[in-house]
Amino acid sequence: MSNSNFAKKGCRGCYACIRHCAVDAIVIKDGQADILKDRCILCGKCSKACPQHYRLEKTSFSAVKSLIKRGEKVIASIDPSFAAAFGDKSLKIPAALRKLGFSHVEDSSITTKPIFDIYNAYANKNDDQNYITSMCPSINHLIQKHYPELAICLIPVVSPYISHGRFLKRKYGSDNKVVFIEPCIAKKTDANNEICADEVITFYELQKWMNIENINLDELEIEPFDLVCNDKVLFPMPGETAKLIESKNPHKTVLCVNGIDDCKSVLNAIKDGKFENTFFEMNACDHGCLYGSDLNTDDRCFIEVKRDLLKNRAKYNELFKDKSEPNPYADMVLDIFLHKEYPPKPVKLKQPTEAEIQEILESMGRMTRYDELNCGNCGYSTCREKAIAVFNGLSEPSMCLPYMRDRAQSLSNVICECSPNLIGLIDKNLFIIELNPAAEAFFKIEKDEAKGMPLGMYLDDEEFENVKKFRKNVRNEKLTFEEYDNSTILQTIYWLEEYQMFLWLAVDITKDEKAQQKLQSMRVETMEIAQKVIDKQMTVAQEIASLLGETTAETKVTLTKLKNLILDEEGN
Structure with a gap:
């Protein structure tokens, strides 16, 4: 069930990843953040939110380097958002990729036309159905896992980066290696599961690789891609897909929705029957692929990034307009399989009884409705949702910050109140x-x-x-x-x-001090008594010695007299 690629050390239990996860796909177990694969939509918000900057995906550029080092023909398919990712230096990217060893470099947007042909076919259907673009893999996962009843709305066609990989395999031969370079981990994960690419790296990985190889974009020339075609190019900006939809059905409305929260809101409205006959462009990132989950914007705001993309595209088109040619992939459309189904993958949760919910709420200190703060710090919208997650093993009561704070304060108060x-x-x-x-x-x-x-x-x-x-x-x-x-x-x-x-x-320490004083007083008194006893004993000893001295003297005189008498008698 678990698919955690977070580092196994250093998780501080701050719950930042949980609060930013829109689908409750993260749980803390034994102090470690863990990602639940069957709920995750690969949006990458948890990785961006983590203060420790733990990344979800494994770097792959070493594997690409190995392919190049072995002498393989390695072809780069780069997402069009590169024109915004590297700022003013974006036009140097084709040259940088060739310097890294890629044999061919192409923009993946050049194979979007057959996909838009399919989109247009659905936009012009004479029905009352709602349809949703399938370009964003995170949106596809969101619908398949969390809105499975709406999976039928996803248009059954692959994303442009997948179609480009298949076209490249047909054009250059299946034995040649194709590497996607793109802005988000969702595309990376999905592409690895498709027959279209041999390796996938993100813009973050590309920047890291160029730094290791000491490639300075300032020192490179502006070069074109291997193919400069005059087809309409899909700009990776929100609303661009909707602009290219040529619906002739006056009853079919075309709308653009960006950001997971807004997309969830619209999906809930679709479930409730509030929309019909509507074609939706949906993007998980708030500003489309310009703000992909693994794209570094160098603290540039959205308007700056958008400006850089448009400016770089205009400059590129002007520089290489003489090299523009009809799209050679147009002849391959019928030979490339572009169909893809998006089956429902519902996440099933056990539903606790009301009594079980109340028991869990009480374990978190939520005794009444008034106690249910619904603060969202745990990552769940309401305390009741949190209780259901606890019941399903997706959360723990200790992940309630207000509860833990109140408990800590309560313990603190008890300690202070009871402390001597x-x-x-x-x-x-x-x-x-x-x-x-x-x-x-x-x-x-x-x-x-x-x-x-x-x-x-x-x-x-x-x-x-x-x-x-x-x-x-x-x-x-x-x-x-x-x-x-x-x-x-x-x-x-x-x-x-x-x-x-x-x-x-x-x-x-008053008692100790008084006890010490009393002990000291007893010591002094004892010493005085002992001194008196000593003095008395000395007096007695002296008196005894004096008496013994007198008696001894008298005895000596008497014995001497007796001795003399005996001697006198013997002399006579």
Whole structure:
């Protein structure tokens, strides 16, 4: 089911691709954007919207280089929007392609006449049916997959770039290689599935290839294509197809619709029976192929791009009018197969019950109709559409930004409300924005009493001024407040430049301080008692020593007398 060609690393989960996808073909799984092949219409909007610039298609010019290097005859078929893609240097593109090694270079618009003959046949049908051009592959996919009941309205003929490839194969031989060079990934993908081209590269890839080969367009001469014919050329601008439709049916209206959103709106109207007997030119890109999904306009606005195309075309026609000749492909029309069916490819979604939808909505915090914001940030028009997508595994409740924001705020509030630490927000003018319950309890004030009050009523605001002035945060500064029962805190002050406010955090260490003081007092008292015991013991020891000394002296005198008596008796 998945056809993701996004890079597998670095997806930031910003949902930009989802918000820009008009057909809900992208899902985030495990933090990675994934493209659902059966829903994708290859419009390329997701790739353009991605801040990481992840591309959907793989580059193919290396394969083309290999063909040329092998000595193959490689023919370039370039989309006419090239005349706008490269600005004032567009007329140098034929020369650049030859320098890259292409043996022949042709403009794919020269085989549009047989396609317009078929379009005109449908525009002149005497019926009440609606018909839609099949030139834009993204529109074809949009109708086949998301409006399958209208697939019958698509005119069964190939796009001009496909017809040109088939003509080239007939003209130069099927063994020769044909390479399409075009402005969008839809044409690239579709052409790879048709028997008409061997490789396809986009204008983006062509520019990258020329940069690698150091081809400077300024240094090249203006050269014509291999074939300069005097047929009407289809300009890749919105409304040009409608202009070339020669409807002689007064009841058949010819209209041009551009941009996926407008095309969807019209398709919905056709489904509802609001149109009949109408011929529609439809383009997925807002300005047709001039703003193709892989075309770099160098920040030029649409009018500049259109001006460049018309100016370059006029200059080309003037420079090479002498080389103009009848279109040789006219003789091959009957031999080239141009028919193509566009069968319905409906995307089937399971439809949840109302109870299941409500359960999913509640899981996203949408308890009532009032809670359904229908903001579209998730890529779905309504919360109910989002719930159906969740039911089908195309989305997740966590992809609801308001829900995740509310949840984060709720968790933040719970943390602040329940935290035993003191927390405060102070504006740049040193007025209190908010204090949490622990801070209000510390300062012995009622709930919200401090809001809007000067910080100096509770704290030394000079410290805050210094933090802002010198951009040096204070961490774990010890403060004691005599007015609050000699309470002690460790305060931290942050200046939040982005929000132009202070964040004040503090830990009440009063109990620890008092416990420390009590422990210190006990230590001093114990030392005093110990000293008294020591002093008393020393006194006792001294007294004992004194008594022992007297007794010893008396004993010595007595024993000496006794000894002398014994000696006297022995002498007698």
